Amino acid sequence: MLRVVRRASMSLGKRAFLRIASILFALLLTGFILSILKYNSLQVYGEMVFGAVGSSYRIQETINKMIPLLIMGLGLSVCYRAQFMNIGAEGQFCMGVIGATYLIRLSGTSLGAMTIPVMMLFAVVFGGLWCLLPAFLKRFYGVSETLVTLMMNYIALKLVSYLQYSAWKDPKAYGFPKIANYPDEALLPKVFGIHIGWIIAISFVIIIYILLFRSKLGYEISVMGDNFETARYAGMKTTKILFSAALIGGGLCGLAGMIQASGIEKTMNDQISSGMGYTAIIVAYMSRLNPLALMVGSFLFAVLLQGGEYIQSSMRISSDIAEILQGMILLSILSSEFFTEYRVSTRKKADICSSHKTCSY
Amino acid sequence: MNDLVLFLQLAVQLGTPLLFATLGGILNDKVGNLNLGIEGMMMVGACAGFGVAYHTSSPLLSIVTAGVASLLLSLLYALVTVTFKGNQTVTGFAITILGTGIANFSGESLSGLTLSPSFIRIMGIQIIPVLINIPILGTVLFSQSYLFHLSLWLAFGLYFYLKKTNYGLIMRMVGENPAAADTSGINTTSYKYIHIALGGLLCGLGGAFLSLVFVPRWQDNIVAGMGWIAVALVIFSTWNPIKAIFGSYLFGLLRALSIKYQNISFRIGNNDISITSQIIDMLPYLLTIVILVLTTLSKKRENQAPAWLGKSYFREDR
Amino acid sequence: MATDDYVVMQNICKAFGKVTANHGVNFSVKKGEIHALLGENGSGKSTLMNILAGIYAQDSGTITINGKYVDINCPKDAIDLGIGMVHQHFKQVDVFTAAENIIGGHSRSLFIKKNKNCQKIETLCARFGFNLDPRKMTYRMSVSEKQTVEIVKALFRGATVLILDEPTAVLTPQETTTLFETLRNMRDESCSIIIITHKLNEVMDISDRVTVLRKGESLCTLNTVETTPEQLTELMVGHAVNLHIPFRKINEDKKAVKLEIQNLTVKAPDGKIKLDNISFSIKSHEIFGIAGIAGSGQKELCEAIAGLQTADAGRILLEGKELISLNPSERLGKGISIGFIPEDRLGMGLAGGLTIEENIVLKSYQAQKSFFMDHRASRKAAELLIEEYQVSASNTKQTVRSLSGGNIQKVLLGREISQNPTLLIAAYPVRGLDIAASHFIYNELNKQKERGVAILLIGEDLDVLTSLCDRIGVLHEGRLMGIIDAKSRTKEEIGWMMLGQKAEEHHAKSC
16 A cells, blocks of 8 residues: 655755656656647757747847746745735736836836836836735735735736726827837847846846845744744734735836836737736746746746747747646646655555555545 | 616626636635636636537537546646645646646637537527516526526535535535544545546536637637636635625626626716726626625634635644 | 453554654553553654554554454544544534534435434433533534534444543543543443543543553553552653652742733633733742633733733733833833743744744844844854753754754743743743653743742643642633632642632632
8 A cells, every 4th residue: 555654854956856857757748748649749849949049039038038037936935935925926017017107108208317217116116016905905804815916917907908998098009009119218228139127137136035045034034934923923023024025026026017018018018918927926936936046947937938939930839838838847846846745655564464444545 | 678688698698607617616615725727627628618519519528528628637636736735826827827728729720610500509598488588587597508507506506515415514524624524534535536526527617608608619718817707706705606606697797898888988077987898807806805805804704715725634744 | 462452552663754653562452441541742642542543554563453453544444443533633623513523424324414413412412421512613612512522523433442632631620520420431331441641640540551651662551550650650751750840939028029910801803801800910039820721811811911912901010111002022122021932832932944043033133233134143042052951953954843842842942031031921831841851841940930030830730830830820711710829729729710710719618
C-alpha cells in the first residue's frame, strides 16, 4: 500500500531540481499531445524559442513582454508576503493606465519633461488606491480580499472600455472608439532599443529586495504574513503594514500599466492588459515571491508569450498553444510542490500476518 | 408590455449558463474547494459540445460530451488540489488558462460553422402548451429551451441534496471540517473528487448552453467572463442553490440591459445622465462586492463560507 | 500474553520525519476495564492511540483484536472494529447540530431522518446517563457538552473500545467526577476504556490498570491498586523526581502594588460580556493565579492587560499609570514593559515560520532608529538566549516551528524576560511540556518573582496553581467569584467557585 508522510525538509538544490524537472515534464506532456495532433513538437518548441530570442528585435519584444510581468510580480510578492492575497493585478494595471491617461487629458503637453514622472505618480496612486479599497474592506470588515480584488478587475476593465467608448473617445477619430494617442512628451524614451521600462524594472528588483529582506517594514510584513496575531502582539501597526503592502503592490501594478501604455501602446485601450495581470500572479507564485527569482520567472513566461505569437505567423499554429503550455507548466509545478513537503513510501508489510481489509486512499 | 416580456425572457436565457456554472461552483465550494477554474471548464464544455454537435447533430451526445469534457478538466483540478494538495487559487487560474487555451486552440477549426436546423430546433426554444398562456410568466418561463428546464430542476435537486440527504450532509462535513469527516470514517478524498467532478460537469453544461442554444455558433472566447461572474454568484447566493436561481436571473437581467440598451439617457434636474452598457456591465461585480461585505457583516453562521474552503487536508497533521 | 486481552498492540514503531514517536511499544487492554495510558508530554501516548484509531499508520508492528490480526489503515477500519476515539481537539463541525455531528457519515440511508436520529441519540444518552440536546448547534455548546457529543458519537458507531485523549484537561473537578461516573457505567457494560493522561491522581482514581510510556517506549503495565503515585512518577520520568513545586514566601512589607485592575468589563464583538466588572491587584514579588474553566474570560483578561483587547469599562493601572487607552505600540514608546506569554504560543507571540533570530527581536526592533534592520544584533541576541536558556537548536537561523515545544517556550519566555518586565503575564505556560521543561518554567517564574516582578499566572492544573501562587482569583463566565489565599483552600472549593459559587456561599454551606 502506498502511503504519504510529511518530510522534514528539502534542500535548496533539490527544490530547484524539482522545479526544473516539473517544467520539463510539462513540456514533454504537451509535446506528446502536440504529436498526437500531428505536429512536430520539437519543431514547435524550437520555433518558439527562436521566435523569442532568435534575433535582437525578438529579444527586444520578449523583454517588452517581460517588463510588465516583472514589475507586477514584484508588487504582488509584497502583497503575498503580507498574506494579502491580491489577485487584482489586472485591475490595478488598468487603473494605472487610466491614471496616466487622465493626467495627459488634464495637462496635455504643458508639463514638458515632467510629464512622464507625473504620469508615473498618477499611475501609482490610481493603482495603489484601487488596491487599498480591498485592504480596507479586509481590515475593517473582514471581507476576503481574494474575491474583492477579482471582482474589481472586471470593474476596472469595464471602466477602461467605458472611457474608450464614451467619455474619453477621440472626437477626431471619425466615431471610431479610440482614445487619442499620447503626445511625444508622454512616451518613454528608449535605451538600447527598448523603452526605459527595463531600467525601471531592474531598479525595482533591487528596491523591493532591500525592502523585503533588509528593512524594518519588510520584517514587519514577514511577521504579519506569518502570523497576524503575533504582529499585533508585538505592537506592530498592522493596519499601516497591510495598507503599505497594498499600496506598494497596487502601485507597482499601476506603474506597470503606465509603462505599457506609454512605452508600447502609446494610448489607452481595453485590450491593453490582455490577461498579463493574471500571468503575473503565476510568475510571482512560481518564483516563490523572491525578487531575484522573479527575473528568471518573468523572462520564461515572456518567452512563452512571444514564442507563441511567433509560431502563429511562422507555423500557422494558434498562439493558444502558449496558453496551454502556461497552464500545463503551472499545474505541473503546483503538483511538484507536493513532493517538497511530503514523501510517498510503501508500507512494510513483512510483519503483518493476515490483513483485515484495505482502504483505498 | 410585450417588449418587457421578451426582455425578461432574454434575461432568463442569459441567466441560464450562469445558473449551471453557479451550481457547479456551489458543489465545489461546499466540499471545501474554491474553484476559480469555472471559466476554463465552461470554455471546454462549450467547445467540445459544439464540435460533437456539428459532426453528429445529436443533441444528447453533444450535451454529454460537453459535460464529460469539463468533467475531465475538473478531475485534473482535483488531482492537483486534492491529491497533490496544490494551492487552490493558483490551480484554479491554471485550469482557466489551460481550458481557455485548449478550447480556443481546438475551436479554431469550428469557427464560422453552423449547426443543422433540426439540431437547433430541438435545442432551441420550446413552447410548452397550456402553461404558455399564463400572463408574463408563461412566455418568460415556458418558452425556453430544454436545457433551461434542466438547470432549474438541477437547482432544486441540489438544494434538496444538500439539505435533506445524508450524502449532502457528509459532503458539507468534508467542506467544513475534513478531520471530523475523516475520523467519522468518511473517505474525504473520494467525496472531494466526486463533487468536484460533478461541479465540472455542470460548468460544462453551462458552456454548452452558450455554444449550442444561445449563440449557437463557436466563437473565440465564447464564455467571455461568465465563469468569473459565476464565481461571484456562488458567494452572492451564500452557497444556496435556490438563491442561486434568483441571483443568476438578476445578473442575466443586468446583462440583458446592457445588450438591449447600449445607452440609457435620462435627465435629473438640468443634467443629462447617460448610462452606457459598460457601466451596466460593472453592476454584477459591484453587487457581488456589496453582498460579500453584507454577508461578512451579518455574522450569521449558517451563511458563511465553508470553514475549510481553500485549505488542503492531510490526516496526519494536527 | 494473558488470554483475556481484547486489543493487543505489539512492537509498534512510528516515526515522523527524524523524530521517533513510538519505538517498539507493547500495549494491551481487556474487555470491561479502564486502562490508563500514562506518560509525559511527548512520550508517544497520543501517537499510539492515533494508530489504533486509524489516524496514523504504524511503520511496523501488529495489532490484534480478539485474537485476530487486523490491519487498520484508516479511521473507517477502526470504527468497523469498534474502536472510537475522543480527540483532544474535538473533530466537529461548528455549524452542525449535535445530531448531525453524531450521525454524519454513519447513516447509510439516502435521506436524513431527523426525528428518528434524535430519538436514537436520546435513547443512547439515557442508557449511559448523558445529558445532551441533539438539536443544539455545536457553536452554542460549552466545552463539556462538545466532549459529550464526541463520546456519544463514538458510542453511536458501536464503539466497544473507547479512547479518550486527555479528557479532563478542559473540565472542572465536578465535571470530571461526572465524566468518570459515566466511564465506570460504560466499563460495567463491558466496554474497554483507554484514557490518555499525565495526571497521576486521575490514574489512581479511575483506572484498573495503567501502562507507562517513556520517550516512545512502553515500560510496563501495572495493576493500579498495586502501585503508588511515586512509583508511577519515577517510571514516567525515568528517575526519582521531586514533584514538589517550590514556593518562596516573601515578606509582606517588601511587596508593593504594581498592577491594579478596577471594574474591568470587556465585551465580545457580538455584545456578549466576556469580563464582568473585575477588580483585583497584583503586588511585586507575587504570583497571582487565575483559575477557571477554559473560556471563562482568561484570554480576554490577559489581552486586555496586554493592550490587545479594548476594554468597555474600567481601569488598568500599572505602577499608577493608566494603560486602558494605550495600544501596544504606544506602550513601547512610554517605556511600559509587560511580558506576555500567550496560551497558544504559535498562535500568538511567535511567528513559527520565521527564524529564532527574527523572533527574538520582535519586541525590541522598534527601538532601533534606522530604517534598516540590524541583523547582526538579532543574531547576537539569539545566540545569547540560546546559551542562557539552553535551547537545543542547530543554529539561530532555524525556524521556531521546527523546535520542540519546550524549546519554543524557552525562546518565548527568554525574550519576554529579557525585556525586564514590571509585570509578567503567563497563560498556561507549561501546556504541552514535559515535567523537566515544566519545572524549568516554574523555576523561572519563581526567579522573576524574587526579582520583584508582579506575575499573573493563568493555569489549568489546580495542583500547580495552589503550590506556585500566593493568591488565586477564580473566574466563572467572566465574573470574579472571589480571591483566595492559595494555601488555605482545597481544590474542591476552588472547583465549586469555577462552577459559579461565590467563595463565601460555599463556605457557608460547608459549615
